[in-house]
Amino acid sequence: MGEFIISEEDWEVVENRLESMPESLQLGILGESYSKGDLVVEVKNRSEVGKAYAQMQLEFIKWIAKQSNVI
Numbered sequence: 068m069g070e071f072i073i074s075e076e077d078w079e080v081v082e083n084r085l086e087s088m089p090e091s092l093q094l095g096i097l098g099e100s101y102s103k104g105d106l107v108v109e110v111k112n113r114s115e116v117g118k119a120y121a122q123m124q125l126e127f128i129k130w131i132a133k134q135s136n137v138i
Contacts, residue, residue: 071118071122073118073121073122073125077121077125078110078113078121080124080125080128081110081120081121081124081125082107082110082111084124084128085103085106085107085110085120085124086107088103089103090103091103092106094106094120096116096119096120096123097115097116097119099116101116101120106120
């Protein structure tokens with residue numbers, strides 16, 4: 068299984084989705100807890116945590132679209 072590729076367009080979708088989340092957001096990723104502010108920084112820096120969060124969000128969006136028969 069290859070590396071999960073995230074396009075710039077996908078990064079923008081993830082950033083916009085994250086910005087719409089409540090300020091109280093707390094999420095556990097790779098064994099650590101992150102606030103919304105922490106995640107915004109991680110995503111903007113394209114860090115490993117940011118990549119993990121982006122992959123999770125993109126897989127969820129694809130799953131929702133598939134359930135809705137959009138794709």
